[in-house]
Amino acid sequence: MSHAGDRSPAATLTLLDATMVGIGAMIGAGIFVLTGLAVETAGPAAILVFALNGGVTTFTALSYAELASAIPRNGGGYAYVREVFSAPIAFVMGWTRWFTYMIAGALYALGFASNFIEFGHIFGVDLPGNVLFWAATVVVVFVTLNAVSTAASGSAETLITLVKILILVVFVAFGLQFVDVGEFSPFFQRGNPITVLPAMGLTFIAFQGYDLIATVTEEVEDPEKNIPRAILLSVATTVVVYLFVVFVALGTLGAEGLAGAGETAIAEAAEGFMPSFPLLGSGAALIAFGAVFSTISALNAVIIGSSRVAFAMGREAQLPARLGRLHHRFGTPLVAIAASAVVMLVAVAVVPIRLVGNLASLFSLLGFVIVNLSVVRLRRQQPDLRRPFEVPFYPATPVLGIVLNLLLGAFISFQTWALAVGWLVVGAVVYLLLSRRRGEPGVPTREPEPEISEPEVTVSTED
Amino acid sequence: MPESLRVIVAGGGTVGLRTAELLHDRGHDVVLIERDPDQSERVAAEYVASIIEGDAARPAVLRQAQPDRCDAIAALTDSESTNFAICMAAQRMGELHTVMRIDGDPDELYPQYVDGIVSTASLTARVAVNEVVGGGVRSIEEVGGKVEILDVEIAEDAPAAGKTLAEVRLPRGSLIIVDAEGERIGGPETELTPGERFLVAVEGAVTDEVMNLLRG
Secondary structure (H helix, E strand, C coil): CCCCCCCCCCCCECHHHHHHHHHHHHCCHHHHHHHHHHHHHHHHHHHHHHHHHHHHHHHHHHHHHHHHHHCCCCCHHHHHHHHHCCHHHHHHHHHHHHHHHHHHHHHHHHHHHHHHHHHHHHCCCCCCCCHHHHHHHHHHHHHHHHHHCCCCCHHHHHHHHHHHHHHHHHHHHHHHHHCCHHHHCCCCHHHCHHHHHHHHHHHHHHHCCHHHHHHCHHHECCHHHHHHHHHHHHHHHHHHHHHHHHHHHHHHHHHHHHHHHHHHHHHHHHHHHCCCECCCECHHHHHHHHHHHHHHHHHHHHHHHHHHHHHHHHHCCCCCHHHHCCCCCCCCCHHHHHHHHHHHHHHHHHCCHHHHHHHHHHHHHHHHHHHHHHHHHHHHHCCCECCCCCCCCCCHHHHHHHHHHHHHHHCCCHHHHHHHHHHHHHHHHHHHHHHHHHCCCCCCCCCCCCCCCCCCECCCCCC | CCCCCEEEEECCCHHHHHHHHHHHHCCCEEEEEECCHHHHHHHHHHCCCEEEECCCCCHHHHHHHCHHHCCEEEECCCCHHHHHHHHHHHHHHCCCEEEEEECCCCCCCHHHHCCEEEEHHHHHHHHHHHHHHCCCEEEEEECCCCEEEEEEECCCCCCCCCCECCCCCCCCCEEEEEECCCCCECCCCCECCCCCEEEEEEEHHHHHHHHHHHHC
16 A cells, blocks of 8 residues: 555665565575475485475465466455455465464574574674574564554665675575585485475475565555566576585585484585684684574564464454554554464463474465466456466466375364364354354455445545 | 445456545455456556456356455446346346446436446536535535435535524525534524535435535
C-alpha cells in the first residue's frame, strides 16, 4: 500500500536488490549449520543431496514465479493460495508458512549461537552463557529491532548478502586447490544411496527463503517481470554457491571430519587450509564470522517473513484481527511480530536442533506442495488470467514439484511428523474458534453490503 | 482498517485502471477484466490487479473473476450496454454490489437493477464547475437525483454572514449539515461566521437562493 507519510519506506528495489533478498534469506544457517548433519546422514553424497534439493526447489520456484507475476498481492505464498483455494486450505498454507518461518528462525538463532561461541573460542574468548542463552538473546534483539522500526532494507540488505557470498567465495577459492577427490569414495554412506533421501529432507530448509521476494513485491520496480526473474536467479545462484561450498568442505576435511564437527563444520573445514587474514586472524575466524553474519541476516529475514504472513492472515480474518493491525506509533505489525517471537523462543528452548531442521523442512515441503497445486488449479479455473511469466513444460513441472516434495516428506522422521500434526491440530482449533466467533464456519466474513435502493451517482475527488 | 474487499473491475481503460489503482492503494484485492491484449499488458505493468484477458460481457470470462466470492463489481467499460450486461450477469453469479458507468443520461429504471451508477458526464461537469467557479463553493456529492452536497465558505458580505441559524431563514429544501471541520452539527445557535466552511445539502431548485444567502 502506498501512503504518504515520512515513516513508510519508499525504497525501490532493483532486480539485483530483489534477488539479494531471496539469496539473503536462503544462505544462512542452512549451509553453515546443516552441512555437517547432512554429511553425517549421507556421507560424501551430501553434495548430491544439495544438488537434488536444488532441483526440487527449482520446480516450486517456477510455480512461485508464475503466481507472483500474475497475482499482485503482498503476503507471499499465503496470498496466492488464498486467491486460488477455499478458506480452510489457505489457512493451512498460512499456518504452515508462518510456522516454517518461525522454526527456521529458531534454527538460525541456534546456528548463530554455536558459531558465535566458536568465534569467541578462535579469539581465545570464553563467552559466558550457553548456546541456548545466545540463541534466545539474538531472537529477542532482532525481534525488538523489527518491532520498533520499519527501516528500508534495499541496498543495505544487498550489501550484507554480497558480503555473505563473498566470504563463501573466498572459502571456495582457497579450498579448491586442496580438494582431495579420494575423500568422495565411498560416495554413499554405508554404500546405500537411499541415505540421500532423509538427508535431503533435513537440508531442504537451506533452500527456503526465496519466497520472501514475493512478500516485498510492492517495492520492486517492474514487479511483474522482475519478481519471477529474481526468484529464479536467487535459487540458481544459491544452488551454485552451495555446491561449491559442500564440494570444498567434503574434499578437504572429509566426510568423517565434517560429520563430527556438527553445526560448525564449515568453519572447521576452513581451519585446515585457509591462510590468516589481517584483522580477522585465521581463515576459520573468517568463516566463523561469515556464519555469525549470515545466520543473523537470515534470522532477520525470517522474522520479517513470519510477521508478514501473520499480518496477512490477520487482515483476512484467518487469525485474530489484532495480528493484522499496525502499531499506531511504530508502524510495524507489532502484535504479529511478538506472536512470532514467542513461538520462536519456545522452539529454541525445547526442540533439539536436528528436529528443528527437520520440522522446518517438512513444513516447507508441505507448503510447496500447496503452491504447486495452486498453479494447476489456477490454470484450470482462470485460463484467461494474464500470466506475464509461465511455468515451462506445464503441467509436468508443477506435477513433478508435487511428487518430489511429497517423496522427500515421506523420508522425514516419524517424530517430526508427529510434531507437525500437533501444530496442525492447534491450527484447526484456532481456525474453528475464529470461524465460530464470526458465526460463519469456514468463510471469512465480509462487511455487510450497504442497503441501497436509490441510484447513487458518485463524484470522487480522490487525489 | 476495514477488512479488505475483493472487487472486480471490468474494463481496463483510463477509468478502470485508475479505479483499480485507488482500490489497491486502500488495500483491497482487485481482479481486472480487459479485452485488448495491449491494454492489459499496460495494466499488468502497474501491478495493482490480477488480470483476466477477455470480454467481461461473456459469462465464461466473467466467471473466471469469481463474482461469487467478490464484494463488488464496477463495470467501467466505455459501452453503457456492455456495463449493464456485465452487472446483470455478475448478479446471477453471486451476491455482490454492482456499480456501472454511464456516459449519457441514466435510464430511469437503472436503479431497480444496479446498486450504483457512475456518470462520467455529470462527474466531469461537476469538477469542471468547481474549477471554473473556484473559491467558496465546491460540490461534494449528488446524493439522490436532486439533492447535492456542497462545501460552502461563508462570504464576508453575504446576507447570512455573522448570523446564527435561528436568525436566518433558509429555504425549504436546504439543510446546513455540519461545519467543514466536522466539529458541530448545525443547530439554531450555529453562527455562520464569515470565512468558515459548512457542508450544506441543497435541492437543485433552491441552490441559487441558498448561494445568495451564504455567498452574497
